[in-house]
Amino acid sequence: MKKIIFYLFFVIMAATLPYYAGGYLLHVSTTILIFMSLSLSWDMMLRTGQLSFGNAGFFGLGAYASLISVSNLDIHPVLSLFFAAVFAAGVALVVGFAVLRLRKIYFAITTLALALVFEVIVMNLSDLTGGSSGRVLPQAIFGGNSVLIYWLILFITIIVILISELLNKSKTHYAINSIRNDEITARSSGINVFKYLVFVFVFTSAIQGIIGGVYTQQYAFVMPESTFSLDFLLLPIAMALVGGIYTTMGPILGAIFLGLISEYLKLIMPYGHLFIYGLIIVIVILFLPEGIYKVARKKYRNRKSQEVKLDASSEGK
Amino acid sequence: MKINQKKTSWLFAILFFIVIIVGIWDASALIYGLQRGSLYALIALPLAMVLGIMDILNLAHGELLTVGLYASYVLFINFSIDPLISTLPVFIFLVILGGIIYFLTIKKVLGEGHLPQLLLTFGISIMLIELIKIYWTTRPRNVYRAYASSSITIGNFRIGSYEFLYVFLAFAVFLLLKLFLKKTRLGQAVYAVGQNPRGAEIVGINVDLVYLFIFCLSSGILGLTAGVMLPRVSIFPLTGNPFSLISFALVAMAGMGSINGILLAGITLGIAEAVIQAIPGYGGWSDLVFFGVLIAVIMAKNIQEA
Amino acid sequence: MPVLKVNNLLKKFGGLVAVNNLSFTAEKDEILGIIGPNGAGKTTVINVIAGTLPVSGGEVVFKDRQVTELPAYQRNQLGISRTFQTVRPLQDFTALENIMVGALFGKKLQLNEAREKALKICEYIELERHDLPIDKLTVLELKKIELGRALASDPELLFLDEIMAGLNSEETWQMIELIRKIKENEVAICVIEHVMKVVAELTSRVIVLDRGDIIAQGPYQQVSQQKQVITAYLGKEG
Ligand SMILES: Nc1ncnc2c1ncn2[C@@H]1O[C@H](COP(=O)(O)OP(=O)(O)OP(=O)(O)O)[C@@H](O)[C@H]1O
Ligand SMILES: [Mg+2]
Numbered sequence: 001m002k003k004i005i006f007y008l009f010f011v012i013m014a015a016t017l018p019y020y021a022g023g024y025l026l027h028v029s030t031t032i033l034i035f036m037s038l039s040l041s042w043d044m045m046l047r048t049g050q051l052s053f054g055n056a057g058f059f060g061l062g063a064y065a066s067l068i069s070v071s072n073l074d075i076h077p078v079l080s081l082f083f084a085a086v087f088a089a090g091v092a093l094v095v096g097f098a099v100l101r102l103r104k105i106y107f108a109i110t111t112l113a114l115a116l117v118f119e120v121i122v123m124n125l126s127d128l129t130g131g132s133s134g135r136v137l138p139q140a141i142f143g144g145n146s147v148l149i150y151w152l153i154l155f156i157t158i159i160v161i162l163i164s165e166l167l168n169k170s171k172t173h174y175a176i177n178s179i180r181n182d183e184i185t186a187r188s189s190g191i192n193v194f195k196y197l198v199f200v201f202v203f204t205s206a207i208q209g210i211i212g213g214v215y216t217q218q219y220a221f222v223m224p225e226s227t228f229s230l231d232f233l234l235l236p237i238a239m240a241l242v243g244g245i246y247t248t249m250g251p252i253l254g255a256i257f258l259g260l261i262s263e264y265l266k267l268i269m270p271y272g273h274l275f276i277y278g279l280i281i282v283i284v285i286l287f288l289p290e291g292i293y294k295v296a297r298k299k300y301r302n303r304k305s306q307e308v309k310l311d312a313s314s315e316g317k
Numbered sequence: 318m319k320i321n322q323k324k325t326s327w328l329f330a331i332l333f334f335i336v337i338i339v340g341i342w343d344a345s346a347l348i349y350g351l352q353r354g355s356l357y358a359l360i361a362l363p364l365a366m367v368l369g370i371m372d373i374l375n376l377a378h379g380e381l382l383t384v385g386l387y388a389s390y391v392l393f394i395n396f397s398i399d400p401l402i403s404t405l406p407v408f409i410f411l412v413i414l415g416g417i418i419y420f421l422t423i424k425k426v427l428g429e430g431h432l433p434q435l436l437l438t439f440g441i442s443i444m445l446i447e448l449i450k451i452y453w454t455t456r457p458r459n460v461y462r463a464y465a466s467s468s469i470t471i472g473n474f475r476i477g478s479y480e481f482l483y484v485f486l487a488f489a490v491f492l493l494l495k496l497f498l499k500k501t502r503l504g505q506a507v508y509a510v511g512q513n514p515r516g517a518e519i520v521g522i523n524v525d526l527v528y529l530f531i532f533c534l535s536s537g538i539l540g541l542t543a544g545v546m547l548p549r550v551s552i553f554p555l556t557g558n559p560f561s562l563i564s565f566a567l568v569a570m571a572g573m574g575s576i577n578g579i580l581l582a583g584i585t586l587g588i589a590e591a592v593i594q595a596i597p598g599y600g601g602w603s604d605l606v607f608f609g610v611l612i613a614v615i616m617a618k619n620i621q622e623a
Numbered sequence: 624m625p626v627l628k629v630n631n632l633l634k635k636f637g638g639l640v641a642v643n644n645l646s647f648t649a650e651k652d653e654i655l656g657i658i659g660p661n662g663a664g665k666t667t668v669i670n671v672i673a674g675t676l677p678v679s680g681g682e683v684v685f686k687d688r689q690v691t692e693l694p695a696y697q698r699n700q701l702g703i704s705r706t707f708q709t710v711r712p713l714q715d716f717t718a719l720e721n722i723m724v725g726a727l728f729g730k731k732l733q734l735n736e737a738r739e740k741a742l743k744i745c746e747y748i749e750l751e752r753h754d755l756p757i758d759k760l761t762v763l764e765l766k767k768i769e770l771g772r773a774l775a776s777d778p779e780l781l782f783l784d785e786i787m788a789g790l791n792s793e794e795t796w797q798m799i800e801l802i803r804k805i806k807e808n809e810v811a812i813c814v815i816e817h818v819m820k821v822v823a824e825l826t827s828r829v830i831v832l833d834r835g836d837i838i839a840q841g842p843y844q845q846v847s848q849q850k851q852v853i854t855a856y857l858g859k860e861g
Contacts, residue, residue: 051431098616101616104431106615109374110612113562117612121605175727177713182712184675185713185772186713187695187696187699188695188699189696189728191696192694237436272450275444275451278443285433285440
């Protein structure tokens with residue numbers, strides 16, 4: 001109950017942000033929400049034990065699918081987001097049937113290569129995609145109204161957060177956690193490993209696709225260099241790691257924390273600000289493998305249990 | 318490292334087949350492929366060593382090459398040291414850099430599983446790319462050397478003659494490495510650690526030292542290669558990046574731990590690439606075929622029942 | 624009708640024949656022992672019957688159904704469960720959750736049903752500290768988790784791979800009692816065991832494997848007198 005009130009408080013705070021925050025903070029928050037969703041989607045795949053470097057690729061596919069469906073098929077921009085999700089999911093399904101038979105470094109490196117393949121294909125289908133110079137939309141979604149855009153992205157992010165929470169409370173949680181812990185045990189306990197991997201891969205790719213679509217509709221353009229940019233791979237990973245992997249709270253905290261830092265970094269170092277993200281990943285892996293959230297939670301719990309002990313001893317007197 | 322444990326005969330067969338076909342159709346592609354492929358193999362070898370012996374896939378592999386290229390570039394611009402001469406200082410520089418990276422980071426994730434290892438080296442690769450961006454921006458840079466642009470004419474074809482140096486260097490490095498593994502005590506220790514680290518530890522081999530040595534040597538070979546490459550490539554922060562992937566594909570193709578296989582796989586891939594690029598009008602798609610082949614190779618050799 | 628029938632089971636690892644044309648059956652009302660020296664192929668037999676590894680030849684028939692080509696998870700859902708020689712608990716789960724996994728997927732229960740079932744099993748196998756994370760548990764408790772997870776899918780055929788290894792004699796007795804109790808529920812049980820006292824105590828029939836071949840079978844008292852069995856074991860020791 002306490003938790004629900006807590007969440008509700010944050011949702012209301014976030015939803016009413018446009019009324020008390022300035023344009024700049026609104027813009028920063030929009031960006032943070034975008035990366036939050038990406039980070040959660042990456043983490044959800046990681047919960048199966050498979051490290052994917054393909055998320056930027058599906059983001060890019062979604063971006064192009066959304067833009068093309070709006071300009072060529074005249075679909076409403078909001079509807080184009082569904083198209084982006086379905087398209088990314090479709091590709092993930094086909095590709096997943098092959099790559100999800102790989103494990104560990106083989107899976108990771110193949111997803112990395114896949115993202116490059118997507119980019120090369122997009123570059124070369126220049127009639128449709130505009131090649132290396134990209135394409136623009138006549139107008140951003142909602143006529144460029146930044147408040148409406150913010151609400152749309154907030155809405156999507158809340159859904160992604162809910163999905164992540166549900167995933168951690170459902171039967172699927174037990175399946176993917178088992179697969180990550182010990183695949184052989186999972187198989188001998190009746191878990192259809194491949195089915196669950198495909199399922200998670202497809203819906204996380206759909207999330208990445210939809211976010212790619214939103215991003216495109218917000219800025220009204222696509223270009224291979226920026227749409228398939230390393231940012232959309234690197235930042236979500238760094239955020240999830242900093243916050244703490246395998247949780248919903250981790251990527252959320254990580255996205256807020258790094259999102260704010262990132263704005264500051266862009267100001268002081270326009271060139272090479274991604275350096276810090278690389279450094280953060282390295283530091284987290286070496287010194288804080290559990291991320292902030294889990295460490296903080298443990299500290300909190302330890303203190304609590306100590307307090308309980310203290311209470312007990314004082315009662316004894 | 319399990320040398321020659323995996324059969325490389327199928328690679329021989331494919332290579333032989335391609336060579337015949339291509340040789341009849343376009344001899345220059347054959348030579349170009351041999352040159353290019355030797356370079357690929359030369360760059361893949363260090364990745365294979367680290368992967369085979371330390372069981373770590375180093376995603377910052379390509380970036381170490383980039384660092385080598387920039388180091389050589391700096392020596393040329395600031396001190397007018399010819400890239401070929403700078404191979405030695407750059408080799409030493411990269412050995413030291415490798416040692417630092419090993420002590421500060423890699424050492425701490427040995428045996429920790431693929432997840433922290435991949436993420437760690439991914440982070441390192443980003444750091445190196447971005448550091449280079451900060452100092453040299455993304456502007457491409459070139460080093461012109463007259464000797465590197467000479468060419469020879471065979472029949473109707475003009476072929477770069479400088480690139481034969483890749484072939485020479487590749488074969489030299491491969492031979493030296495094999496000799497080293499067979500003939501020296503350290504080489505034997507490396508071999509033993511690659512086979513069974515715990516067993517090696519028990520018989521008194523300093524496994525940690527072997528790992529350090531391998532990582533430094535790998536990094537050093539990349540420095541050596543960088544100096545030789547510099548006159549023929551235009552360098553920018555992402556120059557080396559694709560080589561991590563290419564190198565891994567070669568290792569996958571050769572079969573984990575096969576040194577000969579890497580050389581063969583490299584040359585096969587080099588020729589295949591030359592052929593694709595020679596098809597008129599499809600230049601842009603050659604990357605796709607290239608990555609397609611890489612993915613297919615990894616898939617074919619590592620699919621497991623799922 | 625036997626629950627399990629294997630015909631000419633063959634398993635090769637490269638050139639090594641680990642299981643060589645094995646044929647045997649297992650019945651509901653018996654505890655079958657599979658014994659043999661180290662490396663005889665006992666674990667491999669389980670692996671191919673449970674589907675953990677693919678066969679190289681032969682067939683596995685479970686309850687009159689061909690399961691030779693089925694993946695491991697389907698065999699488990701049909702009613703074949705196994706424990707592992709070296710325990711393989713799911714690290715990020717508590718003991719109870721480990722057992723729940725078997726009920727959730729092997730038996731296809733929903734979360735709350737699975738939790739109840741797992742609690743019942745904990746009681747049944749006398750695992751009290753089931754809320755603890757894995758790294759806080761003793762060997763006996765880990766073995767019980769293995770057993771509990773295998774039981775949670777209501778198997779009709781249960782393989783126990785050296786489940787007594789690492790237990791002291793009191794714990795071993797506890798486990799023997801437990802296995803007998805499980806047998807009463809109409810489960811066909813195959814135990815792999817090195818401790819001969821346990822084999823003698825528990826099994827109604829044994830199969831002796833040596834280098835992938837059956838070299839003897841029958842009641843333990845009989846088999847243990849046979850010359851080829853003694854040589855196989857002595858060969859290992861000497
Ligand atoms: N996955 C595998 N790959 C290659 N060889 C294997 C594999 N599993 C088992 N073997 C080999 O097959 C043979 C039989 O092994 P298995 O584990 O079945 O023996 P076991 O009877 O269970 O022995 P133990 O009493 O030591 O458990 C051994 O020679 C072993 O080395
Ligand atoms: Mg065994």
